[in-house]
Amino acid sequence: MTEFYGLPNAGEFWHWTNALHFILVGLAGGMAFLAALLHLKGHGEARRYTLLALLLIALDLLVLWAESPARFRFTHIWLFLSFHPQSPIWWGSWGLALSFLTGGLLYLGKGPRKPLTWGLFLFSLVALGYPGMALAVNLNRPLWNALLAGAFPFTALGLALALATLLGSPWARAPLRMALGAALFLALLYPLTLSQEPGATSWRRQASPSSSWFSWDSGLSVRSASPPGRGLWRQLA
Amino acid sequence: MARYAMTIDLSLCVGCAACAVACKMENEVPPGVFRLWIRERELGVFPDLTVEFRPEQCLHCQNPPCVPVCPTGASYQREDGLVLVDPKKCIACGACVAACPYEARYLHPGGYVDKCTFCAHRLEQGKLPACVETCPTRCRAFGDLDDPESPVVKALEEAGRVDVLRPELGTRPKLYYLNAPSKRGLTRESEVRHD
Ligand code: SF4
Ligand code: SF4
Numbered sequence: 207m208t209e210f211y212g213l214p215n216a217g218e219f220w221h222w223t224n225a226l227h228f229i230l231v232g233l234a235g236g237m238a239f240l241a242a243l244l245h246l247k248g249h250g251e252a253r254r255y256t257l258l259a260l261l262l263i264a265l266d267l268l269v270l271w272a273e274s275p276a277r278f279r280f281t282h283i284w285l286f287l288s289f290h291p292q293s294p295i296w297w298g299s300w301g302l303a304l305s306f307l308t309g310g311l312l313y314l315g316k317g318p319r320k321p322l323t324w325g326l327f328l329f330s331l332v333a334l335g336y337p338g339m340a341l342a343v344n345l346n347r348p349l350w351n352a353l354l355a356g357a358f359p360f361t362a363l364g365l366a367l368a369l370a371t372l373l374g375s376p377w378a379r380a381p382l383r384m385a386l387g388a389a390l391f392l393a394l395l396y397p398l399t400l401s402q403e404p405g406a407t408s409w410r411r412q413a414s415p416s417s418s419w420f421s422w423d424s425g426l427s428v429r430s431a432s433p434p435g436r437g438l439w440r441q442l443a
Numbered sequence: 444m445a446r447y448a449m450t451i452d453l454s455l456c457v458g459c460a461a462c463a464v465a466c467k468m469e470n471e472v473p474p475g476v477f478r479l480w481i482r483e484r485e486l487g488v489f490p491d492l493t494v495e496f497r498p499e500q501c502l503h504c505q506n507p508p509c510v511p512v513c514p515t516g517a518s519y520q521r522e523d524g525l526v527l528v529d530p531k532k533c534i535a536c537g538a539c540v541a542a543c544p545y546e547a548r549y550l551h552p553g554g555y556v557d558k559c560t561f562c563a564h565r566l567e568q569g570k571l572p573a574c575v576e577t578c579p580t581r582c583r584a585f586g587d588l589d590d591p592e593s594p595v596v597k598a599l600e601e602a603g604r605v606d607v608l609r610p611e612l613g614t615r616p617k618l619y620y621l622n623a624p625s626k627r628g629l630t631r632e633s634e635v636r637h638d
Contacts, residue, residue, distance in 0.1 A: 210481055211480065212480065213482065274534065276534045279555070281515065281517075281532055281533060281534045282534050284517070290511075293512050294512070295536055295538050343512055343542070344508070345508075347541065350541075442607050442619065443448070443617075
């Protein structure tokens with residue numbers, strides 16, 4: 207129904223597939239990271255976990271493509287034809303693509319092994335880190351704070367290690383405990399880092415009114431120039 | 444170079460939604476999504492009641508959080524301050540939707556993100572944005588913030604009160620609300636009884 211009143215666009219973009227992507231991308235990044243570490247150690251299971259990382263990256267990209275409203279517009283090419291280092295998603299696209307490329311070459315045994323292994327290590331770190339960053343940069347969302355940027359890689363790694371444990375790899379158990387411990391610690395800290403109002407820390411930083419007509423409403427969302435007089439509105443501009 | 448801005452005088456707005464209808468028609472905004480909408484708030488207890496009709500849309504922030512998060516450059520800021528989306532580059536990833544604190548962006552059924560453009564296509568023809576031209580109470584003014592003769596600067600100079608939405612976020616909006624009916628400025632969430 208057409209409704210001109212209220213806040214009609216809010217929530218219109220968010221679906222359960224967003225959550226599925228966060229789980230899959232965490233698993234994929236974590237698995238690529240494990241595969242890189244196994245290659246660095248020359249572990250016998252390196253190839254198996256590289257294949258798993260490749261499958262998870264491919265599955266995540268498939269989910270992303272399938273749920274993308276732009277799936278048949280092929281605009282995604284712009285991710286790789288432009289340079290936008292301020293955007294976590296730009297980093298994530300490159301991280302996932304290059305993890306897939308280096309992981310694929312390692313799995314096939316093509317190319318120089320050591321640089322490819324270090325490449326996979328670095329790119330998987332990017333893939334592990336970007337989803338948390340993508341949430342944390344939105345300072346206007348009260349629940350998405352900087353702690354998520356730290357918590358996401360640990361939970362993602364925990365997911366990958368848990369899968370490795372389920373697949374019968376005994377080396378995964380001790381690091382799984384550590385990753386879960388770190389994730390739990392950050393989860394316990396999380397409520398302490400939440401502000402009552404989005405952006406509350408930033409208003410405190412700016413709230414040092416020099417003129418008396420500048421009123422701040424105790425951390426809420428309004429700054430007013432009242433009465434403004436000639437040109438005083440410029441302080442808002 | 445101009446620095447376009449808009450004012451809305453809340454003491455004149457009657458919430459008729461003519462601006463929202465004009466925007467829908469001018470920009471062929473699909474059903475169910477909006478470039479412009481009205482928030483209606485009742486404040487206080489009888490007999491001390493106030494009603495605020497507040498049209499909302501993209502504020503063309505001077506420091507727009509929606510632009511840097513865009514991974515393809517589809518969201519960009521022009522020299523004249525307009526924040527626009529290039530549908531040909533948009534991958535509908537939603538990063539800008541999440542970054543906008545004002546819920547100003549929506550997903551167009553064409554598979555890209557869309558929002559108010561201050562009617563950039565009309566500005567090129569020397570016309571005013573459709574909402575400004577349509578408003579029956581003339582509560583909207585539009586123009587160049589750096590031109591002392593522009594209607595927007597005159598409206599700002601004459602206003603008894605000037606507010607912007609959520610200034611604490613540092614977005615520096617270029618849509619100014621004038622003469623809010625409540626003595627305390629724009630209605631705060633905690634004061635709202637009906638929405
Ligand atoms: S109101 Fe939202 S969409 Fe518009 S410029 Fe500001 S942050 Fe961007
Ligand atoms: S949805 Fe489009 S405009 Fe918004 S951040 Fe993604 S690519 Fe950029």
